[in-house]
Amino acid sequence: MRVLEARNLTSGYGETDILHDVSIKLDEKEIVSIIGPNGAGKSTLLKTIFGILRPSQGVIELQGEEITGLSPDKIVRKGMSYVPQVDNVFPSLTIQENLEMGAFVRTDDYRDRLQEVYALFPLLKERRNQKVGSLSGGQRQMVAMGRALMLDPKVLLLDEPSASLAPLLVEMIFEKIVDINKTGVAIVVVEQNARETLKISDRGYVLAMGRKVFEDTGKAILENKEVGKLYLGG
Amino acid sequence: MAELIVYGIVLGSIIALGAIGLTLVYGILRFANFAHGDLMTAGAFIAFFLVTGLFPWLGIPDTTFGSLSFGWRMALAFPIAMACVAVVSILLDRILYRPLRLKRSGSVILAMSALGASFIIRMIVLILWGADYRLYRPGVLRPAIQLPLEIKIRPDQIFLLLVVLTLVILLYLFLQRTKMGKAMRATSDNMELARVSGIDTERVIIWTWGIGGALAGAGGILYGIDVQLHGGMGWNFLLPLFAATILGGIGNMYGALIGGLVMGVAQQVSTAYLLPTYKPAVAFIVMIVILLVRPQGIFGGRRA
Numbered sequence: 001m002r003v004l005e006a007r008n009l010t011s012g013y014g015e016t017d018i019l020h021d022v023s024i025k026l027d028e029k030e031i032v033s034i035i036g037p038n039g040a041g042k043s044t045l046l047k048t049i050f051g052i053l054r055p056s057q058g059v060i061e062l063q064g065e066e067i068t069g070l071s072p073d074k075i076v077r078k079g080m081s082y083v084p085q086v087d088n089v090f091p092s093l094t095i096q097e098n099l100e101m102g103a104f105v106r107t108d109d110y111r112d113r114l115q116e117v118y119a120l121f122p123l124l125k126e127r128r129n130q131k132v133g134s135l136s137g138g139q140r141q142m143v144a145m146g147r148a149l150m151l152d153p154k155v156l157l158l159d160e161p162s163a164s165l166a167p168l169l170v171e172m173i174f175e176k177i178v179d180i181n182k183t184g185v186a187i188v189v190v191e192q193n194a195r196e197t198l199k200i201s202d203r204g205y206v207l208a209m210g211r212k213v214f215e216d217t218g219k220a221i222l223e224n225k226e227v228g229k230l231y232l233g234g
Numbered sequence: 235m236a237e238l239i240v241y242g243i244v245l246g247s248i249i250a251l252g253a254i255g256l257t258l259v260y261g262i263l264r265f266a267n268f269a270h271g272d273l274m275t276a277g278a279f280i281a282f283f284l285v286t287g288l289f290p291w292l293g294i295p296d297t298t299f300g301s302l303s304f305g306w307r308m309a310l311a312f313p314i315a316m317a318c319v320a321v322v323s324i325l326l327d328r329i330l331y332r333p334l335r336l337k338r339s340g341s342v343i344l345a346m347s348a349l350g351a352s353f354i355i356r357m358i359v360l361i362l363w364g365a366d367y368r369l370y371r372p373g374v375l376r377p378a379i380q381l382p383l384e385i386k387i388r389p390d391q392i393f394l395l396l397v398v399l400t401l402v403i404l405l406y407l408f409l410q411r412t413k414m415g416k417a418m419r420a421t422s423d424n425m426e427l428a429r430v431s432g433i434d435t436e437r438v439i440i441w442t443w444g445i446g447g448a449l450a451g452a453g454g455i456l457y458g459i460d461v462q463l464h465g466g467m468g469w470n471f472l473l474p475l476f477a478a479t480i481l482g483g484i485g486n487m488y489g490a491l492i493g494g495l496v497m498g499v500a501q502q503v504s505t506a507y508l509l510p511t512y513k514p515a516v517a518f519i520v521m522i523v524i525l526l527v528r529p530q531g532i533f534g535g536r537r538a
Contacts, residue, residue: 050430076432084430090423093416101420104413105432147431 001028002064003186004049004080004155009058011048017056018044020210024188026155031177031187033218035194036207036231042190043085045207046157049188050082051075063154077105081148085159085190088144091133095124098132098143102150110150117146120179138169145176149185156180158189162196174200194232198222206231236383238502244391244460246498247398251453252471253478253490254405255446261422261485262442263335265344269326269352270450271475272359275468277319277451278458279359282368284311301389303371304459315455316448323447324440326351332439352469360465368463394456401452402491405445409487414441422485473514474501477521483531492533496520 004026012018019041026032034042047053049060051072060068062080072082081102090098099117103110118125121142127135132143141161148156161177162170170193178200181187191197198204201218206227214227221227256270289307290296297305330347378386409415414437421428421438428435454468478497482489497517504516524531 052430072430073432073434076430082430084427087424087427090420090427092423093420097416097420100413100416101428101431101433104417104434151432 011055033197033201033204040207041210079154081153082157096128102147242499242502246495250494257490268348271468271472272352272355273450274454278454281315281455319451320444320448474517489533
């Protein structure tokens, strides 16, 4: 079943379009990666899908319902969450408070969900009363993902979750992404770390200069010599 | 000297009430509200009107509590006046600042509009109550309580300290325990992330103005009880308010509390060596020294 579809998106900042006529889709339980060189428009694509940027053209549908032009706080209530690349935690709040903020729109009892998120990230439970500002980069990334999961989303958008992390932590974060996916969340992940990402992805899209230049299964992209040479650094 | 320090703490706790509101608003909107001092004036005069105008007319008796200089009239007027200032403060944002924010006006435009708002509030007070100093009970000085170290303190001042302490504890509990309080801290940390988390940041902004206004109003009322009322009182408070805010680290509520106390003590102690008319200069000097030596404030805050 299709959970997210973006058709012919053209978008950017102000008058300047960065993204040109890009279409992507995401099925239930999939991990789909968006890779490509710096400045290819990967983050712009995620921000447009999540309503932070308004597309000048194109349509976005979440679980069959059009969400084009809706603001992020509306979209988050419809079952899609987003983790920005930088500044993705509330540093002066504790871990638990960060997670509670992820559940802000919930008026029901979300204690069970909190325990489920802690089960995914046991380390966070251990340190739940610690201020997030004092955590390391990898731990912050876990808080950011945990926060986004509090609404029990159908779709999760991750913007470069491995950026500026040590190699060992990169591996751990990718394992967590797979764990999250196994709980039934479909994931779109934007990454510079193309090869590692494709290994865990069902499908992938390659963007360059704001256009979609290639799409295939994760495995096929990894095996494609030409794409590898042009976009994945040989 | 010990007595001056005690009086400084009394004055400082009033400054702190104003500074906390100033710093809360700054933390969330990155906006220095120059009209904040005049919200204190508004609170003082709304309470004054209720106690000396409306309540006698309604027939509420003019009793006093124990050895305090006021009674039921003030006890009723206090929360009502705080609520009124909260409303004034929220309206000020909705009518004036918010449209400018949405138009992405520069900080100079916002500062000028805040300055304009402060003039408007002050002039309304001067038109309605004139330019004379007002007192709740002219000529009546309640006996002071004698404490060790030759400290004389009036029961009103002890009451004042207890009120400030209660308000600060309530605010602390609100910020730490309630959903809206946590959302305020989150929004102050990162408004963009608050939005993508689904936090209704507009509601957070309204709460921030309401709480900031109510606290400023309380500060003004207390100053009116302790000293006197005047249309320019809030404007005179503006300098120590900013000094206290910067001292504690802009956006840091607990810093503003300490900053307020330090400013109050510094101003009162200075009167042992300088004419009392130099008090504002003391606030100004402290502010300049902090900006030169430690612009992020003693406890650290956010940079503009």
